Amino acid sequence: MNRISSDPFSADHDAVHAAASAQTVAEVNVEEAFGIDELFFSRTDGRGVIEAYNEIFVRVAGFAGSELQGAPHKIIRHSEMPKAVFWLLWNGLKQGSPVGAYVKNKTKEGKYYWVFAIASPIEGGGYLSVRLKPSSPLLDGVQDLYREALEAEKAEDLSPEDSALRLMERIKELGFPTYAMFQAHAIHQEFEARRVAMHKPQFADLSNINTISDNAAKLRHELNLLSEKFHNAALLTANMKIFAAKLPVGRSTINEIAKNYDLMLRDIQNHLKTLHVEEEYEGLWDASRDQNSFFMLCASHLMEELCVNFEKEGCLGGKTSKSEETRTLNRLRNDYKKQSIEAVLHGIQSALTIQRRTEFLRRMILGLSTIRIACRVEAGMLRDSAKGLDNIVGRLDGFHDEVEAHLAVIQQAVNAILKGVDRSITGQPEAA
Ligand SMILES: Cc1cc2nc3c(=O)[nH]c(=O)nc-3n(C[C@H](O)[C@H](O)[C@H](O)COP(=O)(O)O)c2cc1C
Secondary structure, three states: OOOOOOOOOOHHHHHHHHHHHHHHOOOOOOEOOOOOOOOEEEEEOOOOEEEEEOHHHHHHHOOOHHHHOOOEHHHHEOOOOOHHHHHHHHHHHHOOOOEEEEEEEEOOOOOEEEEEEEEEEOOOOOEEEEEEOOOOOHHHHHHHHHHHHHHHHHHHOOOHHHHHHHHHHHHHHOOOOOHHHHHHHHHHHHHHHHHHHOOOOOOHHHHHHHHHHHHHHHHHHHHHHHHHHHHHHHHHHHHHHHHHHOOOOOHHHHHHHHHHHHHHHHHHHHHHHHHOOOOOOOOOOOOOHHHHHHHHHHHHHHHHHHHHHHHHOOOOOOOOOHHHHHHHHHHHHHHHHHHHHHHHHHHHHHHHHHHHHHHHHHHHHHHHHHHHHHHHHHHHHHHHHHOOHHHHHHHHHHHHHHHHHHHHHHHHHHHHHHHHHHHHHHOOOOOO
8 A cells, every 4th residue: 555665765665664673662651641732733645655744743743744744654653453443434534534543552662542533535636634632431441342353363364354343233233233333432422521620601503503403313213112102002992803804883983983093003103204214234334314413523623623733833943834734724624614514404304393293193183082081972872782992092092192202202302302303403412
């Protein structure tokens, strides 16, 4: 991947030597410290050769700027990193997707430091990676996954791709159907843990999306329960029809009521199906709208912070000019901002669709309830000649009470979603 020039006077050649000498430094189990508030970045060409960086990267990595400039990024590779992670990194980048990953790196002295890196393709070619210090509890679990992957790579001589696919199986078992879903969760966890550690207030856009996402999950859960209830309700009308068949009088009325009730039940079941569509994901880089919003919002806030910090940093060494680098960072920040706004707008649109459809569901259930009342009236009129019908009506009443209870929870979730949408539009934060 990293084909470097063999010209001994080129910067690439120096880079090879720097990389080679770094690789021979023995690793020591000592952590290189850096602040939770520090963000650092590097920019590479299309092959992963470093072209630019900020001062914090130089300090933490322990190399001189001249050693980093033109060196393959592998110069800071730690031997405990499984190949699987870099396969995922390159796979995502080559497909044009931003990639968030935990990476253990090695300093020039052989010390280690963990980062959560967000690498992205950039306009004009090449990639940029911004890194923060991971501080969420997720890192412990990730270390276990990486250890397992590394052992398997060594024991079974796995190819990077096979190892990555196996790592993905483990990530799926943890509840993330794709790598994009995992990285969105991870960036959100790291962003929030860092914010709390830095005593910063919540970001309004993130907390509003959080409210919308939590309540959408609650809504999906309730709709699932409601679907089950409606599925089982078919038994009630079947009983009603059997009962009607035995009646000496009023048979056709009860039958008609049962038939209408059945039709309405089926309509409601079909409507419920349109309300709750299971999300399906394809490949590694597909994520739900909510998770995509989280990723984009966190990435755009981090890029914003990096841009502000970079303004205050001293001049860069090496080949790049600070103004050129500032432009690249600002472009990426704007790109993330644009994508996060689009993702939030999508979220708002689907929230409004759900609201309209639940309103329609409510009206349909009201219609169903009217048929139930007709049945109750009929049972009252038939009284002695239709003993047992009361029992069926009682079960219908019980079913409707349960449905009402679900509708109340659904309505609460919808109201909370609408409030979140409202706050997203007006830019207000979630009430404390
Ligand atoms: C933008 C960008 C940032 C990268 N950052 C790192 C990094 O921090 N640490 C690292 O070991 N590799 C990083 N890489 C990946 C390296 O290019 C390389 O794939 C990796 O070190 C594994 O090298 P190997 O497959 O030759 O062992 C980065 C690549 C890109 C494009």
